[in-house]
Amino acid sequence: MCYTRLSLQTRYNSTVHVNPNYPQAVELINWAKENKTMLLSCASEKNSTSSFVAPMIVTPAGQQVISIAEISSAPSMGVFYVEAEMALLDEFQEFCVLECSGCKQKKRTKDRKDFECPKCNRKTALVPRCIFQIDLIDGTATTTASISAELGEKLLSMTAEDIFDITCTKRQSLSLNHVHEMLSNKVFQIELRKSSWGSSNSTHATLSILSYMEKEHTPQSTTDRNSKKIKPLETSEAEVMVTTTAVGSSNVTPNFEPPTPTKKV
Template identity: 25%
Template structure:
């Protein structure tokens, strides 16, 4: 390859025997290092070997900002999520949580085609050197670790797995709590080793290489008969019937500052925004948004099973009683109950722009009373914090005896 030909190439990616992708910038090579036409693969291997012996002068995660240049950090991959679909665009992304030897952590994200390119590297619980990922500030509402920056990793980032006798970064330590003592930690903010609810950034690691997990696996093998007996029993607990639950008024709900608490109220419905989108297209399995058309097969990271694009109701409504009014969001079956129609109906009325049909359904719904079970959560945007409510069940008011 001539020097001129090398200059016309913008990038050169190499796949090593450890499935690691490295980025070479041809303009940073001196003329003496340009490979000749007679030297192709052997020269590439020499370049790779020379890089693998680079000096280990690395920084800590806390020292990296969007103004830091030519940096290298030694990290451990703590968490690596599956590929996810963005709710607001056609982009796909994969989240990682990285830590260094001092316990500093940073969020990292890989987008679109780079997910496949880097799928065989950055494995959970392994150590790597990372150089020159793109560093951006991160909005507080998207932040789930104590760091004002996030890293965008792509095929231009330099990544090298740490192998051999080099000192590894200490793994995160956990303080596990038994189920017998779980009640003592209700509403606690401490990490208790098991999560009873999940969010978009939650990652589940299967069979982690930690003593507690190995001990549990050994126990399960020794007590397989006990586990089989438990599988044959009922393994679910029905949700309490909202119609028999004690209700509180809306003013009490709005005054409550506790998040993720389920409230039960009796209220009437009032839908005033007829311009809202009464539905969205989602995965038939996990209900996440998709840009695919109705009934088209989709590849969703939620499952290996075939999924299709299906409409799902999404309605914002005012709930009112004698003490006040609150805005709540209803999804799927709960929205269909108050509207007395299906999600497919709402999709068809909206697509055909039959606003008279939508308006007729809304008029029939407005003023009706139901018993709602709803859950509060915080929504943080820039410097503002809002309290929002999602309806998790809707019940008819039982007739008076």
């Protein structure tokens, strides 16, 4: 178990007690026994391929948000945070791959027959995994990042099995209108990982999305809204002045003072 990069093995004085005889622990164990059915059903729903579980997005307090241009020019690898729009410009890319169910190694095939995996040293099956490229845009630059697994399924609103069935089995294109509408005119807070891989001639950097969430829109203040409603009077409106009697003198006819006529030369 790891929490904020802190695990049990990182502490020299860590100890583990099984079923400790503390009042809080006894109360928690009794509660778990009483709600066993509910807990098992929650675990079953989480592992189901047909359900979409929103990933937990953790943004460290005070973490600096940088621009896309700064990430592109940054020589170091690591995790960065940006605020940008997301757009799915390439609609004809492959939105899923097949990988070994054991070692998760990707295979360049669209055939799901069982095969002998040289890495697992056993006969195994291939399973589809959602992965595709998405464009990130801010005021400084545009870049492309990969998004995969549950994050990609959540964005497309379909499972990897559904994607494979449409694109590979039926050989049809995905309908992405709902994705374009969902991303339109929205800014997202995005956690990115920059990593690199090299060949014999060069080194390449790639970006992958670790988490994202829509940035909350800050409403205009009451002062700003009211200031926009006030407009200056037109010249003709300013020249006409209406004089009325005081309240209570209802029998007196209001007097209208016409504007002074302009003298003609």
